[in-house]
Amino acid sequence: MLKIDFYERPAPLLAPDLIGKKLVRLQNGTRLAGIIIETEAYQGQEDLACHAHFGRTKRNQVMYEEPGRAYVYFTYGMHWLLNIVADRFGHPAAVLIRAIFPVEGQELMALNRPNLANSHQWLNGPAKLTQALALNGSMNGYDLTKPGAELFLEEGTAVPAELVNIGPRIGLGKTPEPWLSIPWRWELDWQQAQNLIQKGVK
């Protein structure tokens, strides 16, 4: 299990390091897990795309707390999105988990999210993976570093940096420049993930 010092740095530094890490969720004792293959960084009040842009609110409060917590919020009237809090206490920052490659507990994940199971479009979106991992607002503020946690990260698979695509963040709507174009999104495509992961790990 990764400890708090792994998370305690600005989101644009943490986000690329999360690619290849294994996200583990215990659902009634069953391990559900996927390798993280897409992330986005949201850093500080000065980042106009960050929820902390307008200062501290009830919703974004968790972003100001200890790193290594889950920031789970509701959007578009129906979707839950999972972020991992970054940076030091008092500095609002988080990394959005946008996609995972499933490696454990796929049967249960398919029950949680039956629609497209076994297609490569299965877990390639932030609201898709929260469904598969049975995550919702009840996990907001959850400490991923505490002993016995039911949501945490493991070391996972080493991913060579040259395989990771970098580009602007997605879905930012009318966020003004230059924030709209900042390359704070990191992604390993599905095929590359499959090549890497199915070599060693089961």
Next chain:
DNA sequence: CGGCCGATTATCT
């Protein structure tokens, strides 16, 4: 495959 659009409601102005 790509673009458009409706769903649906907590949160913030």
Next chain:
DNA sequence: GATAATCGGCCGG
């Protein structure tokens, strides 16, 4: 009262 760090269905090529 408007908007949203999205998704899935439907359309056309």
